[in-house]
Amino acid sequence: MGGIGDDELRIPSFRVCFDFERRIHHVDRWRIPVPYGLPLRGIAYAAAALAIVLVLQGLPLFGPILAIVHPALRLVVLPVGVAVALLRLRIDGRPIHVAAIAWGRWRSAPARVAAFRAAEPLGPIVLGDAVVAGDERGVRYRPAEIVGPATLTLRYPATAELSGSRLRLRENGKDPLWRGKSIRVERGRRLRLR
Numbered sequence: 001m002g003g004i005g006d007d008e009l010r011i012p013s014f015r016v017c018f019d020f021e022r023r024i025h026h027v028d029r030w031r032i033p034v035p036y037g038l039p040l041r042g043i044a045y046a047a048a049a050l051a052i053v054l055v056l057q058g059l060p061l062f063g064p065i066l067a068i069v070h071p072a073l074r075l076v077v078l079p080v081g082v083a084v085a086l087l088r089l090r091i092d093g094r095p096i097h098v099a100a101i102a103w104g105r106w107r108s109a110p111a112r113v114a115a116f117r118a119a120e121p122l123g124p125i126v127l128g129d130a131v132v133a134g135d136e137r138g139v140r141y142r143p144a145e146i147v148g149p150a151t152l153t154l155r156y157p158a159t160a161e162l163s164g165s166r167l168r169l170r171e172n173g174k175d176p177l178w179r180g181k182s183i184r185v186e187r188g189r190r191l192r193l194r
Contacts, residue, residue: 039087041095046083053078141171144193148185155180166190 023037032038053074056062066074091099110118141156157173169191185191 041097042083042087045086045097046079049079049082050075141169141193146185146191146193148189148191149187150185150191152183152185152191153180154183166192168192168194170194 022040024040025032025037053066057066086096089096094102112119112121141158146152155176156171157177158169158171161168165188167185167189183191
């Protein structure tokens with residue numbers, strides 16, 4: 001009993017109910033022999049495709065190629081085929097022309113905005129000195145990668161391995177040092193704590 005009968009129509013979203021598409025069903029007294037009429041959007045797509053074909057005919061590279069194609073195929077079948085393909089194509093549920101306009105607005109908009117105006121990228125921001133210290137929950141070095149220039153003070157013993165321009169430090173004891181060891185990392189060098 002709870003199923004959908006033949007006379008009921010399931011609507012997945014109310015947006016579908018209000019998504020109107022203009023269609024032509026009659027021209028004067030002549031009925032267009034297309035089920036549900038001819039969409040105006042399809043006529044616009046076909047007219048745009050026909051205009052592009054006419055422009056391409058005048059170009060030296062495409063003109064001779066299009067001259068080989070029969071005029072009925074070139075001026076009727078090709079624009080209608082393009083219109084049918086564009087009518088079926090939807091990007092994110094939107095018609096192709098709406099998606100193209102949205103894409104164009106996205107590409108032409110600034111990547112960064114400050115106070116509703118375009119802003120230039122700042123590039124790297126250099127902060128002041130930073131002190132990183134462990135808390136009461138652990139006495140281990142936290143994994144990190146430090147790019148020089150920097151000066152580090154190590155309070156726990158560690159062994160160092162140098163490979164190219166990268167220095168690796170590994171903790172090798174849990175007892176703190178009586179006096180910390182300072183390491184200076186030159187500009188461009190990398191130090192990795194493990």
